[in-house]
Amino acid sequence: MSKSKAFNVDVHTELGALLERTRKLASVITAGVDPAGHSPTDHQDQLLFVGDRLKRSVIRPMKEAFECAVEQHSTQSAQSAPDDEHAADEKTTVVVERISAAGEALLGLAQDATGLRVLAGVPELQEAAAALQDLACRWAADEGENEAAARLAGFREIMASVPRGIQSETDGPYLVTNAENVTDWLGCALPAAPQMALCRCGQSKLKPLCDGTHAEIGFKDEKDPKGAGINYAQDSGWVGRTTGACVMLRLRSRSVSGCWGRS
Numbered sequence: 001m002s003k004s005k006a007f008n009v010d011v012h013t014e015l016g017a018l019l020e021r022t023r024k025l026a027s028v029i030t031a032g033v034d035p036a037g038h039s040p041t042d043h044q045d046q047l048l049f050v051g052d053r054l055k056r057s058v059i060r061p062m063k064e065a066f067e068c069a070v071e072q073h074s075t076q077s078a079q080s081a082p083d084d085e086h087a088a089d090e091k092t093t094v095v096v097e098r099i100s101a102a103g104e105a106l107l108g109l110a111q112d113a114t115g116l117r118v119l120a121g122v123p124e125l126q127e128a129a130a131a132l133q134d135l136a137c138r139w140a141a142d143e144g145e146n147e148a149a150a151r152l153a154g155f156r157e158i159m160a161s162v163p164r165g166i167q168s169e170t171d172g173p174y175l176v177t178n179a180e181n182v183t184d185w186l187g188c189a190l191p192a193a194p195q196m197a198l199c200r201c202g203q204s205k206l207k208p209l210c211d212g213t214h215a216e217i218g219f220k221d222e223k224d225p226k227g228a229g230i231n232y233a234q235d236s237g238w239v240g241r242t243t244g245a246c247v248m249l250r251l252r253s254r255s256v257s258g259c260w261g262r263s
Contacts (some may be wrong), residue, residue, distance in 0.1 A: 011120045012069040018112055025105050026054040046142075046254035050106065050135055056212030057197070058113075059248045059255045061172075065124035075136075097149060103139045107151065110136035117195060121162070127210065130175070130197035134209060137193065158196040171220050173197040173210035184208065191239035 029051040040256040110132035117129040133155050140148040164178040184190055190208065199207050201214035
């Protein structure tokens with residue numbers, strides 16, 4: 001777990017509530033999809049994607065941030081991160097009672113996570129907020145291009161006071177804040193959200209965006225001694241360089257440029 005900035009008690013409490021809401025939403029979305037492929041909704045693939053992304057790119061980093069906050073505030077008000085199974089069993093108190101309301105709940109989570117990210121810019125929370133902003137905009141695509149643009153504008157408004165910048169999360173993605181222009185390795189424009197998490201391990205299936213794979217493959221910040229400063233991931237003897245992922249970012253006055261290879 002990376003070392004995060006200190007949390008105040010209010011942010012710690014809000015983070016715990018946000019984590020619980022996210023877990024309940026993921027539980028409801030997953031419960032609405034039949035593993036055999038017989039979904040009671042018309043959005044089988046969408047629900048599977050959202051449920052998986054919430055678990056890998058939102059719940060995991062949010063839990064890490066919360067546990068760090070608990071360590072910093074070992075008071076009577078501090079509590080342990082809600083257990084996955086316990087949260088999933090609370091069917092009568094879930095935030096979303098119908099799959100049809102998942103989109104609205106997802107937007108609410110994205111807005112609240114973005115607001116919390118403004119108050120506490122810890123890397124794990126930035127990663128979670130980035131995934132939620134992306135998910136909320138992807139969901140809005142079914143409602144038309146204008147709706148997705150409106151959501152992006154809303155996120156930008158919430159984050160207007162946050163300075164533009166780039167940083168690396170320990171053993172995780174590049175975190176890009178308030179970039180107005182993002183381009184791929186050919187210079188082609190890519191959709192830019194106010195908070196983005198860009199793949200650094202080279203294994204994301206959503207390149208250039210991070211999909212949480214780095215946590216599963218054991219990506220580390222150590223440098224390859226033979227690779228002149230190239231990051232590598234090692235798990236059970238396997239070594240994979242970041243070739244094909246984001247290997248360079250340049251911060252300019254009004255844009256962020258990146259270099260990504262093809263998937």
